[in-house]
Amino acid sequence: MKNRVFAVATAVVVAGLVGTAGAPARAEVRRDVGSDHATVRCAGRTVDTAAKIRYRTETTIDAPLRTIWKIQTDVERWPSWQKPVSSSKRLDRGPLRPGSSFRWTTPVLETALNPATTLVVTSTVRQLQHQRCLRWDGPAVGAGLRIDEGVHVWTFTEIGGRVLVRTEETWRGDQVEQDVSFSTVALGAGLETWLTELKTRAERECDRARR
Numbered sequence: 001m002k003n004r005v006f007a008v009a010t011a012v013v014v015a016g017l018v019g020t021a022g023a024p025a026r027a028e029v030r031r032d033v034g035s036d037h038a039t040v041r042c043a044g045r046t047v048d049t050a051a052k053i054r055y056r057t058e059t060t061i062d063a064p065l066r067t068i069w070k071i072q073t074d075v076e077r078w079p080s081w082q083k084p085v086s087s088s089k090r091l092d093r094g095p096l097r098p099g100s101s102f103r104w105t106t107p108v109l110e111t112a113l114n115p116a117t118t119l120v121v122t123s124t125v126r127q128l129q130h131q132r133c134l135r136w137d138g139p140a141v142g143a144g145l146r147i148d149e150g151v152h153v154w155t156f157t158e159i160g161g162r163v164l165v166r167t168e169e170t171w172r173g174d175q176v177e178q179d180v181s182f183s184t185v186a187l188g189a190g191l192e193t194w195l196t197e198l199k200t201r202a203e204r205e206c207d208r209a210r211r
Helices: 002-013 065-073 075-080 176-210
Strands: 030-032 053-061 087-090 101-108 117-129 133-142 145-159 162-172
Touching: 053 176, 065 145, 065 162, 065 176, 075 087, 075 101, 117 145, 162 176
Parallel strands: none
Antiparallel strands: 030 053, 053 162, 087 101, 101 117, 117 133, 133 145, 145 162
16 A cells, blocks of 8 residues: 555656556547557667556647747746746757756645655757757656656657647656656656647647737
């Protein structure tokens, strides 16, 4: 029971790698806890296919590709549209590129197993193709909370004047693997929310530009 509670507490507050958990997905977002043949790839690389915790999803955004790409890659502005991200800082300068790193944080509520703390995520871009795809990885660490490695891949494809955004992520770590099923559900909820917030921000900016 203790392990179950710990996994629940961990998964619900872990927003740094996936967005916020527990929010409902939009109807048009399609879920898929994927098989290897349909993985999301960037420059031939994908998630950690051996990881026990894995989730894939996608949505279509009615906004220009350049707008969506700018919002997603301007990581220091994530707190302005992602509710769970309290801070985000680039660790290098210039356009986001392979080798770029950024550190971002999310608050963690107090539970029976951990004090109120801040989860610190350090992400390093491994692959990037301009307006096509992104792949980064890194750990998330807080007091009593840890994901040893998250690997996150995004692709952006123009289809009929709209953009199909696909994303897939995996987690590794003894703590989150204590309850793989629940952690997978929590990871999925976070990715669904991230897509929803990206869609909302991009379409809002597009609407403003049209006025």
